Amino acid sequence: MSAISCTDLCKYYQQGDAVIKGLDHVSLEIDQGSFICLSGPSGSGKTTLLNAIGGLDSLDSGEISIDDERVDQLGKSALADLRLYHIGFVFQAYNLIPVLSARENVEFVMQVQGVSATERKLRSFRILQEVGLEGMEDRRPAQLSGGQQQRVAVARAIVSQPKLVLADEPTANLDSASMEKLMAQFRELNRAHKVTFLIATHDQRVMAWAERHIIMEDGRVISDELQQTS
Amino acid sequence: MALPVSAMSRLAWRNLWRNHRRTLIMLLAIALGVWAMIFMTALLRGMVDDMVKQGINALPGHVQVYAVDYRDDPSVTHSMPAPDGRLLKVLNGEQVKAWSSRINVPAMISSEYANRGVSLLGVDPEGEWTLGLNPDDISDGRFLEGADDPGIVIGRKLMQRLETGLGKRVVLMSQDPDNSIAERGFKIVGVFRAELESREESFVYAGRDVVQDMLGIGSDISEIAVLGYDYRAPEVLASIIRAVVSADREVLTWLELDPYLATMMRVMNGFVLVWMVVIFLALSFGLVNTLMMAIFERVREIGLMRALGMRPSAIVYQILVESVMLLILGLLVGNLMAVATIIPLKDGIDISAVSQGMEMMGASSMLFPLLLWPDLLLANGVVIVLGIITSLLPAWRAAQFRPVEALGRT
Numbered sequence: 001m002s003a004i005s006c007t008d009l010c011k012y013y014q015q016g017d018a019v020i021k022g023l024d025h026v027s028l029e030i031d032q033g034s035f036i037c038l039s040g041p042s043g044s045g046k047t048t049l050l051n052a053i054g055g056l057d058s059l060d061s062g063e064i065s066i067d068d069e070r071v072d073q074l075g076k077s078a079l080a081d082l083r084l085y086h087i088g089f090v091f092q093a094y095n096l097i098p099v100l101s102a103r104e105n106v107e108f109v110m111q112v113q114g115v116s117a118t119e120r121k122l123r124s125f126r127i128l129q130e131v132g133l134e135g136m137e138d139r140r141p142a143q144l145s146g147g148q149q150q151r152v153a154v155a156r157a158i159v160s161q162p163k164l165v166l167a168d169e170p171t172a173n174l175d176s177a178s179m180e181k182l183m184a185q186f187r188e189l190n191r192a193h194k195v196t197f198l199i200a201t202h203d204q205r206v207m208a209w210a211e212r213h214i215i216m217e218d219g220r221v222i223s224d225e226l227q228q229t230s
Numbered sequence: 231m232a233l234p235v236s237a238m239s240r241l242a243w244r245n246l247w248r249n250h251r252r253t254l255i256m257l258l259a260i261a262l263g264v265w266a267m268i269f270m271t272a273l274l275r276g277m278v279d280d281m282v283k284q285g286i287n288a289l290p291g292h293v294q295v296y297a298v299d300y301r302d303d304p305s306v307t308h309s310m311p312a313p314d315g316r317l318l319k320v321l322n323g324e325q326v327k328a329w330s331s332r333i334n335v336p337a338m339i340s341s342e343y344a345n346r347g348v349s350l351l352g353v354d355p356e357g358e359w360t361l362g363l364n365p366d367d368i369s370d371g372r373f374l375e376g377a378d379d380p381g382i383v384i385g386r387k388l389m390q391r392l393e394t395g396l397g398k399r400v401v402l403m404s405q406d407p408d409n410s411i412a413e414r415g416f417k418i419v420g421v422f423r424a425e426l427e428s429r430e431e432s433f434v435y436a437g438r439d440v441v442q443d444m445l446g447i448g449s450d451i452s453e454i455a456v457l458g459y460d461y462r463a464p465e466v467l468a469s470i471i472r473a474v475v476s477a478d479r480e481v482l483t484w485l486e487l488d489p490y491l492a493t494m495m496r497v498m499n500g501f502v503l504v505w506m507v508v509i510f511l512a513l514s515f516g517l518v519n520t521l522m523m524a525i526f527e528r529v530r531e532i533g534l535m536r537a538l539g540m541r542p543s544a545i546v547y548q549i550l551v552e553s554v555m556l557l558i559l560g561l562l563v564g565n566l567m568a569v570a571t572i573i574p575l576k577d578g579i580d581i582s583a584v585s586q587g588m589e590m591m592g593a594s595s596m597l598f599p600l601l602l603w604p605d606l607l608l609a610n611g612v613v614i615v616l617g618i619i620t621s622l623l624p625a626w627r628a629a630q631f632r633p634v635e636a637l638g639r640t
Contacts, residue, residue, distance in 0.1 A: 056537055057634040077541045084539020091637065095534045099244035109538050111237045156538075 004030040004053060004164070004196070009062035011048055011219075022048040023059070024219035032163070033194035035187065037201055037210035044216040046200035047092065050166045053198065054087050055079040066164070084112055088157035090167035095153060096141040102128060102152045103137035109160045127155040130185060132178065146173040154182060158189060165189075167199045171206055183209045232544035242552040245524070256520045257560050260613070263513040264564025265571070267506045267609040272572050272599035273579075274505075278498045279600045282461060284425055285491040286484050290361045291329070291455035292464040293471060294487060296480045300452065306335055306407050309450035316474040325470055327459050330357025331451040333441045337404040339384070339434060341392035348388070348434050350402055352441025352452075355379070361457055371396045371420035379437040381419030385430025389421055396421060402436070406446045414444040425595070462495075502605060506612045513613075514620040521553055521624040532628050533636020542629035549625035550618060557617040561610050572599045 006029075011022035023045050030036065038046045051057035053064060055071050064071040066082070074082065083089070088109075096105045106124040115123075128137055131151040141149050150173045157165055165186070171179040187209060189195045199206060207213055215223035233241065246253050286292060295317075300308040312331055313321055321329045333352030338345055354377040359365075365373070373383055382400065384392075394400060396418055403413040416436060424430050442449065458467040464483035472481045485492035525532070532545060540548075575598075582595040 051634050054537070056637070057632075077543070080536065080539050080541040082539075083537060089537055091534075091537075093637075095530070095537075095637065097241075097531055097534065099241065099248060108233075111233050112539055112544070114234075 003032060003065075003067065004028070004198075005063075005065040006030075006049075006053065007063045007065075009049070009052060009064065010060045011045075011052065011057070012060050021045075021219035023052065023062075026062070026216075026219070026221055028214070028221065028224070030196065030198070032196055033190065034212060035190045035197045035210055036212045036214060037199050037207045038214050038216065039201060039207060040216035040222075043218075045219040046216055047168055048219070049216070050168055050198060050200055053164075054089060054166045055082055084109065085160075086163045088160065088162035088165040090150075090154050090157045090165065090170040092168040092172065096149055096156075098141050101138045101140055102133060102144065102148075105141070105152055106155045106159050109156060113160060115160075123159050124155075127159045128152075131155045132181065147175065147178060150174060151178065151182070154185075158185075158195075161193070162195065164196045164198070167197065169201055169203075170199060171201065171203055176205070179203070179205060232540065232547055238548055238551050239555070242548065242555050245528070245552055246555055249524070249527075252520060252523065253556065256516060256556060257563065259513060259516050260557060260560025261563035261567060263509050264561055264609060264613060265567040267509050267612070268565065268568035268601070268606060269571055269599070270505065271502050271605045271609065272568070272601045273597060274498060274502070275602060275605060276598045276600040278494055280596075280598065282484075282491050282495060285488050286461055287362045288426070288429055289455065289484055289487055290358075290363075290457070292458045292461050292484050293456040293468045294482055294484075295454040295456070295471060295475060296452070296482070298478050298480050301480070304334060304336060304452065305405060306445050306447055306450075306452075309333075309407075309447050309452055310479065312449050312451055313454055317471070320470055320474050321454070321456065325458065325467055326456055328357070328360030328457040329454060330354055330361055331438070331454050332357075333438055333445070333447075334452040335404050335441075335445065337402050337434075339388070339392065340401045340403070341394040341398065343393040344391060346388060346391055346431070349432055350404060350441060351433055351435050352438040353377070353435055354438050357455075358435075361455055367422045367424060368420050369423045371418070373420050373422075374435060374437055377438040378440060379419070380416065380440055381436075382416035383420035383422055383435040384418055385433065386421050386423045387427045387430035388432075388434070389418070391431065394418065402434070402444070404445060408446075412445050414440075503608065503612075506609055507616070510612055510616045514616065517553070517556075517617060517620055518624060520556075521549065521621055522627070524552070525549065525624050525628045529631055529636045530638075532631055533633045533638075536631065536633040537637060545629040546622075546625040549628050550621055553617060553621035553625070554614070557613055561613055565606070565610070569601070572601050575599050 007027050009023045009026040013020040013022055026045070026049060038049065040046055048057065052059055053071070055074065059072055062072070071082065097108065100108065103124050106127060107120045110120045110123065125137065128134060131154060133148060133151055136144065136148065144152065150170065154170055157167070171182060174182060183206060186197055190197055199210070201207065210227065212226050214221055232238065297308040297310040320326070330353065333350070335350050337348055337350035339348050353374065355374040369386060374381060382402070389395060392400065399415050399417050401413055401415050403411060406412040422430070456467065456471065458464060461484065464485060468481050468483045475481060535545060578596040578598045580595065581597050
């Protein structure tokens with residue numbers, strides 16, 4: 001997957017008589033292996049942009065290409081396959097399947113992909129260990145804290161080795177140590193496997209990890225700068 | 231893409247039990263519906279089966295052979311020779327469970343006080359036993375002891391009508407081939423009772439040889455009654471017999487001889503299906519409602535699965551698997567309930583309180599539920615097939631959720 005190209009994206013919402021601009025002529029080019037933070041006030045369009053790139057939401061106008069393939073023109077099944085094999089999502093609300101254990105939630109995407117049981121088990125145990133949830137594999141979401149649930153969601157997003165990770169406030173419920181550990185993990189994946197990260201966040205500490213910082217406001221990109229990282 | 235079957239089943243099973251109460255209520259509804267389907271069908275089958283068997287016993291046999299004009303005029307004029315050659319070989323073959331040749335002519339029976347029109351049956355008692363005559367039906371005295379037995383056996387109701395009794399003498403009068411009166415005196419050696427009083431009034435039994443002698447017809451007979459192994463498929467037996475009889479013989483199945491019974495059986499088959507579908511339709515409202523509620527409670531989760539890469543068709547499969555699991559559980563319980571309530575009734579249900587009404591329909595006053603494998607399979611098949619069809623709409627609705635909207639639901 002070489003690049004994400006967003007050209008003149010527009011998405012509008014009707015709220016009573018008012019028209020809310022979710023995305024207002026947004027254009028971006030993202031190289032493979034980028035590590036990008038997306039910030040801005042609430043309602044600035046961060047989540048809308050992530051949903052549009054991930055094929056979760058439709059656009060009113062504009063084009064999105066991932067690896068030269070027009071995402072905005074794909075059908076439901078093709079979009080599902082795109083998300084399944086190439087994109088990992090970390091949602092703002094952790095969104096775990098409540099009747100599955102932590103391990104089963106992590107394995108879910110791999111099962112749909114058709115990964116063998118042995119491989120699934122190996123990768124899920126390893127990833128849960130890496131996010132600090134060793135020993136909690138068989139707990140259901142209701143038995144986990146908010147931060148633990150978020151870590152399960154992160155584990156699920158990256159265990160299937162996607163090329164692109166779209167994360168919406170992934171560290172919202174994490175303490176500092178867990179946040180640092182998670183961002184280090186993301187960075188490692190980014191450097192070692194050229195996984196592209198697009199992270200929407202309010203957290204300045206998370207922004208410090210990014211090599212590129214895009215600021216949005218009222219559906220527009222108002223700043224797009226490279227920055228030094230450690 | 232979709233989950234593997236094992237993972238899908240596990241997820242479906244756990245989702246079923248997220249709301250124990252709702253699932254148990256729906257299970258109970260399905261089980262009761264299935265029980266009603268199978269139990270009522272067994273009762274109705276038993277009743278119709280009894281009617282058919284009563285009718286076949288009255289004929290008797292699954293197939294009968296006559297001279298061509300006999301049914302229009304059942305007199306000695308239309309007698310036929312006793313079976314021989316190829317016909318005899320077939321009658322003694324493996325397709326035939328039992329057979330007997332009989333005289334069956336209209337006659338007048340007279341006692342010292344009264345007389346009645348009856349059907350005089352000249353029989354070989356050996357043959358009658360094999361055709362289904364029940365020894366318990368002889369309520370007084372004995373049955374005939376041979377084709378040359380000089381006695382007569384009449385029905386209990388007829389005996390009352392004639393104001394006569396066991397050991398008394400009656401006179402039977404009919405016509406011979408020359409249209410002269412043929413008559414003979416008989417001693418009543420036995421009295422029979424039947425489930426249908428009309429039968430007790432209509433038939434009298436005498437030895438075949440004695441009746442042949444009385445009528446002057448040598449060894450000729452009126453009919454050959456043939457019993458096969460399955461009353462539901464008499465045409466097979468009939469076609470084998472037709473192949474070996476001459477053109478002046480008529481070979482008829484009980485379906486043709488008693489069209490009322492035949493219609494009753496056909497209507498019964500259709501009614502069973504209609505009954506099952508109606509019960510299921512009543513169930514289906516609850517099933518759809520249960521599924522819709524379960525789906526709307528999990529909109530966000532369904533949106534998540536779509537976001538993670540499950541295709542809309544996989545969502546449909548997932549919902550259908552849940553529905554099928556619920557149906558199968560309900561079927562298991564319902565089938566067990568049905569069998570558990572039918573088996574104790576194997577000795578019959580006494581409905582003699584409405585025996586006269588039952589007799590009008592040709593049924594006896596004991597009702598024996600009859601559980602047939604095809605009915606069991608049909609009930610289960612109706613529930614599964616219609617259940618899947620009914621579940622398609624909720625499943626399709628679930629698959630249509632837009633991921634971003636579904637994820638935004640609380």
